[in-house]
Amino acid sequence: MDLTATTAQLASTVADLVRLLPTKMYDPVLAGVLITADRDGVLVRGTDRERGVRLRCAATVHEDGQVLVPAKPLAETLRALEAPQVRLVVEGARLAVRVPGGRFALPLLEADLHPGVAEPPARVGEVDGPEFAGLLSVVASVASRDDALPMLTGVRLRGGPGGPLSMVATDRYRLAIATLPWAGESEVDAMVPAALLVEAAKQAASAERVALHVDGDRAGLVWDDSAIVTSLLASTLPDERKLLPSTVDASVTVDADALAGAVRRVGLFSEGHAIVQLDLGDGEIRVHCGGQQVGEAEELVKAEITGGRPRPAYQLRYLSDALKAFAHRQVTLAIQPGRRGTMITDTASNSGGRRLQYLVVPILPQGG
Amino acid sequence: MDLTATTAQLASTVADLVRLLPTKMYDPVLAGVLITADRDGVLVRGTDRERGVRLRCAATVHEDGQVLVPAKPLAETLRALEAPQVRLVVEGARLAVRVPGGRFALPLLEADLHPGVAEPPARVGEVDGPEFAGLLSVVASVASRDDALPMLTGVRLRGGPGGPLSMVATDRYRLAIATLPWAGESEVDAMVPAALLVEAAKQAASAERVALHVDGDRAGLVWDDSAIVTSLLASTLPDERKLLPSTVDASVTVDADALAGAVRRVGLFSEGHAIVQLDLGDGEIRVHCGGQQVGEAEELVKAEITGGRPRPAYQLRYLSDALKAFAHRQVTLAIQPGRRGTMITDTASNSGGRRLQYLVVPILPQGG
Incomplete structure (x- = not known):
């Protein structure tokens, strides 16, 4: 194998691969990256048996070939290089990473022992990459x-x-539901590990259109000649539609950033359980926190309020996270009685089929 | 007490004070900041008995007074505020931090229990603030x-x-000597805790001229109406002049950044003890590292070399740190035989009395 690539491109491709695989890998073979050079450029692949990643990078290939080398050391070496072009060439039992004046030789691992990287299952439809990744x-x-x-x-x-x-x-304690338009080709209902899916979507967001591939066991995102495939979770969630608000006590329309800012500042004065309380008044919310030891804090935030005047309390972090999801927008909070969830939605109506609903379960305030 | 200040100024003053005191303080009184409002503005002071900090900030004082409040919560509250002006006013057993629409009330601590903050000892001379902080x-x-x-x-x-x-x-393992011109008024020879001195100098670097205050027990930096005072260490260092190079084996003149870059990249291939070796050749240094497991790396760096052709080896981190201290400059490495230190200095001659000498002790290379 012998190829020349743009250092920055190859470095970021290998770094992406490393990011998509678990950080600790005890099997040295799985800690390797399979590098395949052919007339289409270079393909880097990795797996931990649960998930498989395949990423394509442009390269000038002088000689086809395939090698397995330790993934993280390769990523670190490529990232450290300052030369604009880099050459990868097999020299005996080493893969030499060469730049003018420098040679970095990684040991070759036994490519024959590698289990291979699973191909994506059947295609079920296509989404807009950045929109899918954002929601x-x-x-x-x-x-x-x-x-x-x-x-x-x-x-x-x-x-x-x-x-x-x-x-x-x-x-x-929280429930988030997003809906977005897609070009669906078949029915799909799959439980995908959240942490990997987010990382995968971030990679895929560079592509305008991303294909979803799902069968009974696996799901994958595919764009250009790159793919990320993962095993599905065995159990699924109950139908979320049962959890949507039915009895609304009060409805609040407020600037998400203004309320988030007040919650953040006032929250510095929360004691122990990190709880923030909202007292609904006439045209404003009183956000407050406090305790004997830490002192008290309150801020008034302008809001449109209809219905009753409840005083719900929330875990500081849960309320902050929810408001952050609606940054720079007006939101409506539908507050239900007691410990039933508060539903937060965009006040502006449904634009182009995109929608986010965020339910936060309040805690019972003391004396409430 | 009642005062109004620019939020950003007061926030940064209190944050500086918190940074200059230990992070963990078990005595709640010492975890407090003494705030004194008088016609000159506001003075914030803190101590952990070993060190004392006094920082001045501009303020419009409506009513003089002095209070003690928890320092870190005050710093966090001020930092979180978005309003340009902030009012600090005593209300009963609370210090209220007030902005339009918001009130953050910190408990008052017993100011009478505070041991007070030591005043600086006698003045011994004056240095250029940024130059002193940099060296x-x-x-x-x-x-x-x-x-x-x-x-x-x-x-x-x-x-x-x-x-x-x-x-x-x-x-x-390393020795650094800096000399700089100063306006000395009396003899001084003091051992000051390094960690605190660096933080103090960073603060003082905002002032053009900084006064040094030293007696047998304490040292302080004083600028404007601000001061940082610390106890001295009891023991002192042996005379460093005995450690300066006497027998130089080889002398190398090289671009510090070029060598540092090679050491950083090649160092990714160091095994276990993180050692990097320099082979001196004709007009270039071969920087190399490696082991059976990790592979090998080498880079050639252009250099002017006189004397012998030794092959010294160094702890990766020590050599990197030393070269970083000479960033963007040409350096000369005076290499002594065996385990005697390599002295690194600026190749350009002594400018305006400022000078940095950095000695790194090599390790004996295998088979060397």
Whole structure:
């Protein structure tokens, strides 16, 4: 194998591959990257058996070939180089990374021992790359990081021909639902690991259109000649439509940034459980926090309020995260009685089929 | 007490104070900041008994007074505010931080229990603020962080009327000596804790001229109406002049950035002990690293070489740190035989009395 590539391009391709695989890999073969040089350029591939990644990079190939070398050392070496062009050439039992005046020789691993990288399953439809990545990052952020209940670590993707694609995730305290238009070709209902899906979507966001590939066991994103494939989670979420607000106590329309700013500042005075309370008044919300030890803080935020005058309290972080998802927009908070969720939506009406609904479960305020 | 200040100014003053005091303070009184409002503006002071900090900030004082409030919560509150002006006013047992629409009330601590903040000792001379801070940050960076040998955690400041001021620190593996012109008024020879001195000099670097205040027990930096005072270390360093090179094996003149870049890239291939070796050749240095597991790397760096052709080896980090101190400059490496130090200096001659000498102890290369 012998090829020349633009250093920055190859470095970022290998760095992306490393980012998409687990950081700790005990099997040295799986800690390797398969590099294949052919007339189309260079293909880098990696897997941890659960997920598979294939990324394409332009290169001038002097001699075809395939090698397996440690992925992270290769990524670090390429990132450190300052020369604009880099040559990768097999020299004996080494892959030499060559620039003028410098030679960096990585040991070749046994490519024959590599299990190979799974190909994507059947195509089910296509989405707009940046739009999909943007909404997905919000939805996936509410998923749990705790593997004890696997279904809470996933994003449920559901859609079909003629309808929108929906993405849902919850950790029981929060629930996010996004819907977006897509070119659906067949019915899909899959539970995809949230953490990987977000990273994958970030990569795919460089492409205008991204294809979704799903079967009963695996899901993948495919764009150009690149693909990321992962195993599905075994269990699925209950139907989220049952959780949507039915009895609304009060409805608040407010600037998301103004409320988020007040929550952030006032929240510095929260004691212990990090709880922030909103007292709904006439034309304004009083955001307050406090305790004997830390002192008290309050801010008034202008808002349009209809219905009752409840005083819901929230986990500081959950409310902040929710408002951040609506940055620079007007939001409507539909507050339900007691511990039933508060639904946050964009005040502006549904634009082009894109929609985000974010439910936050309040906590019962003391004496409330 | 009642005052109005520019939020950004007051926030940065209180943040500087917090940065200059230890992060963990178990005595709640010492975790407080003394705020004094008088006709000159506002003075914020803090101490951990070992060090004392006094910083001045402009303010419009409506009513004189002095309070003690928790320092870190005050710093965080001020930093979070977006309003351009902030009012600090005592309200009952609280200090209220007020902005339009917002009130943040911190509990008052018992100011009577505060031990007070030490005033600086006698003045011994004056330095250029930014120049002092720049050289000091290099010298202090070689000091040890390990309290087991206190003298290795300090910077020795020495000077007198008519001569330069010198600053020396070492951790036994590295030694840095800086000299700079100063307006010395009396003899000084003091061991100052390195970590605090660097932070203090950074603050003082905003002032053109900074006064040094030293007696047998304490040292301080004073500028405008601000001061940082610390206890001295009890033990001192041996005379560094004995350590300067006597038998030079080879002398190398090289671009510091070019050599540092090669060391950084090649160093990615160092195994275990993180050692990098320099082979001196004709007009170039071969920088190399490697091991069976990680592979090998080498780069050639252009250099002027006189004397022998030794092959010294160094701890990667020590050599990198040393070269970073001479960024964007030509350096001369005076290499001594065996384990005697390599002295790195600026190739350009002594400019205006400023000088940096950086000694790095090599390790014996395998088979060397």
